[in-house]
Amino acid sequence: MAFYQSHTLQVYNTISGEKETFSPIHEGNIGMYVCGPTVYSHVHLGNVRTFMSFDMIYRYFNHLGYNVRYVRNITDAGHLTDDGNVDNDRFVKQTRLEKLEPMEVVQKYTVYFHKVLDLFNFLPPNIEPTATGHIIEQIELTQKLIEDGFAYESNGSVYFDVQEYNKRGMNYGELSNRNIDELFANTRDLDGQNEKKNPQDFALWKSASPAHIMRWNSPWGEGFPGWHLECTAMSTKYLGETFDIHGGGMDLKFPHHECEIAQGKARNGVEPVKYWMHTNMLTMNGLRMSKSTGNFILPMELINGDNDFFEKAFSPSIVRFCFMQAHYRSVLDISNEAMVASEKGFARLMEGIKLTDSLPVSANSSVDIEKWKQSCYDAMNDDFNTPILIAQLFEGIRYINLINDKKETITEADLATLKETLSVFVFDILGIRNEAETANNSDKLSGVVEMLIKMRNEARANKNWALSDEIRDQLAELDIILKDGKEGTTFTF
Ligand code: AMP
Ligand code: ZN
Numbered sequence: 001m002a003f004y005q006s007h008t009l010q011v012y013n014t015i016s017g018e019k020e021t022f023s024p025i026h027e028g029n030i031g032m033y034v035c036g037p038t039v040y041s042h043v044h045l046g047n048v049r050t051f052m053s054f055d056m057i058y059r060y061f062n063h064l065g066y067n068v069r070y071v072r073n074i075t076d077a078g079h080l081t082d083d084g085n086v087d088n089d090r091f092v093k094q095t096r097l098e099k100l101e102p103m104e105v106v107q108k109y110t111v112y113f114h115k116v117l118d119l120f121n122f123l124p125p126n127i128e129p130t131a132t133g134h135i136i137e138q139i140e141l142t143q144k145l146i147e148d149g150f151a152y153e154s155n156g157s158v159y160f161d162v163q164e165y166n167k168r169g170m171n172y173g174e175l176s177n178r179n180i181d182e183l184f185a186n187t188r189d190l191d192g193q194n195e196k197k198n199p200q201d202f203a204l205w206k207s208a209s210p211a212h213i214m215r216w217n218s219p220w221g222e223g224f225p226g227w228h229l230e231c232t233a234m235s236t237k238y239l240g241e242t243f244d245i246h247g248g249g250m251d252l253k254f255p256h257h258e259c260e261i262a263q264g265k266a267r268n269g270v271e272p273v274k275y276w277m278h279t280n281m282l283t284m285n286g287l288r289m290s291k292s293t294g295n296f297i298l299p300m301e302l303i304n305g306d307n308d309f310f311e312k313a314f315s316p317s318i319v320r321f322c323f324m325q326a327h328y329r330s331v332l333d334i335s336n337e338a339m340v341a342s343e344k345g346f347a348r349l350m351e352g353i354k355l356t357d358s359l360p361v362s363a364n365s366s367v368d369i370e371k372w373k374q375s376c377y378d379a380m381n382d383d384f385n386t387p388i389l390i391a392q393l394f395e396g397i398r399y400i401n402l403i404n405d406k407k408e409t410i411t412e413a414d415l416a417t418l419k420e421t422l423s424v425f426v427f428d429i430l431g432i433r434n435e436a437e438t439a440n441n442s443d444k445l446s447g448v449v450e451m452l453i454k455m456r457n458e459a460r461a462n463k464n465w466a467l468s469d470e471i472r473d474q475l476a477e478l479d480i481i482l483k484d485g486k487e488g489t490t491f492t493f
Contacts, residue, residue, distance in 0.1 A: 009064070009381045011245075012329060014253065014276040015175050019383055024244045025274060030066045031243035032058065033235040033273075035252055036073040036128070039109035040094045043116055044296040045319075045334070046282040046289030050249045052320065052431070053279045053328035053384075055122045057247075059429050060380055062123075071238050072125040073231065074113075076106040077132045077214050077224055092213060102214045106132075116299045119316045121433045127238050131230040135216050138225040138233045141267065142204045142218075150266040154195040156207030156221040162200045165262055172200070172262050175276060176254035202259050204229050228259035236264065236272065246273040250280055282323075283333045284309060314339050317432050321346040324386045324430045345394075350435070352397030353426065355404055356419045362409035367399045369414040373421045380429065389425060396422055445493070449480055453489045456482075 009022040024030050034054045037043050043051075051072075061068045094105055117124075131138075142158050145151035151160050162172045173179055193199055203226040208215040215222045235243065241264070248257065257276065264272030281288050287295045297307050305313030314322075322342035326332035372395060379388035396418060402408040410418065427434050452471055459467040472482050480493040 030068045031239035032245040034072045035248035038075040049282040070125040071127045129234045158205040159201040232263040247277040250278040361412045365414045
């Protein structure tokens with residue numbers, strides 16, 4: 001491992017606009033925070049792309065041997081699309097629409113989010129904090145910012161004072177390279193503006209109108225926290241005042257991450273984050289995927305084929321492979337053709353991997369496997385360049401086919417390295433599920449259920465109803481449902 005680590009990892013830092021040699025604040029440890037979903041509706045495939053990029057990054061850090069604490073929040077309160085009135089609060093809108101309790105909405109879409117992540121083989125973060133679970137921390141932070149003169153109360157709401165922040169030598173706009181006058185000129189006239197000293201001031205705490213359902217007591221009356229505040233409160237609570245990596249989609253750079261920097265620096269004068277990482281957008285048929293424009297597809301719809309955009313269904317592994325074929329900082333467009341091409345590429349990769357089980361070995365290798373392995377690491381060390389990595393993996397597949405055709409040779413030891421390297425990069429780092437293994441496991445499970453059905457039939461023949469019911473009920477608890485029919489017993493799971 002040390003050999004590969006010695007080829008240093010370069011990470012593109014949005015705040016410097018350059019690739020930098022990665023060096024964590026505390027050697028061997030990494031604190032990583034990624035803005036999680038707003039659980040007011042189903043996550044769409046674009047959201048999945050961003051979270052998948054960070055899943056791959058997390059997997060690579062783990063592989064390199066770092067001890068990573070990965071925190072990804074759930075935004076379940078206070079996510080205002082702007083600093084506007086309650087009708088702009090997306091939770092309230094959705095709640096009225098569906099006539100559910102706010103926390104019911106939150107629960108429903110959190111469960112859906114987790115199902116989607118499972119489907120695409122995501123590793124869970126180490127901590128998944130919710131905004132509603134950290135109201136006290138957010139109130140305390142707001143109080144501190146008021147005490148230190150960085151925030152002011154107005155009409156039961158609290159705003160961050162951007163001009164005061166800049167007066168004290170800091171620079172609001174440093175991440176997104178915007179200057180404050182420009183921001184001033186571009187700010188739209190929104191509700192709440194007359195409460196603010198300046199239009200670019202942003203809400204830390206919003207007073208709740210009687211119609212607003214999600215509300216908490218605070219020193220400023222009943223209200224709810226601002227969206228930017230929750231990420232500052234939760235990231236620093238679990239990762240410290242300055243931590244290594246903060247990630248999210250590019251669209252979060254401004255205002256969300258800009259505000260997080262301001263809140264963090266105003267609190268204690270230090271940069272909250274060492275490396276800012278932003279992923280690029282998923283587009284579909286050339287247009288950015290987004291709920292508001294209607295150009296979106298739900299992950300499940302792509303997988304079950306129940307949609308108007310694609311001619312057929314595509315498995316989660318093919319989707320994952322397709323996403324990994326683009327660099328996380330490049331736009332990725334999905335279309336029917338792109339998915340079909342990924343399906344073919346994926347099949348070629350899997351067939352090649354399968355062939356490694358039956359390759360002939362020789363006394364000498366005519367292919368340089370160590371050099372090839374290094375080139376896989378070089379790709380990942382260059383700012384997680386998964387498309388180059390995949391090109392290298394196909395180079396490995398080319399070797400396999402040549403060896404199979406007896407046009408190249410490989411030793412037993414080199415073959416073991418080739419197999420292991422493919423497995424590490426494809427399954428552990430790119431996170432593609434090993435479907436051969438899954439299929440094998442499902443065959444085994446079917447065999448076990450068949451055996452239990454046979455035992456149940458024997459129990460029934462012996463009029464041992466207690467045993468036969470127990471077998472059926474216990475299988476049902478595992479979601480394996482037995483159905484007795486004319487043709488015998490069938491099952492589903
Ligand atoms: P939201 O739930 O709207 O806060 O979004 C969750 C994450 O998905 C954020 O990091 C967004 O930047 C990201 N995101 C939203 N739309 C897209 C898209 N079309 N492609 C990639 N990421 C997206
Ligand atoms: Zn955030």
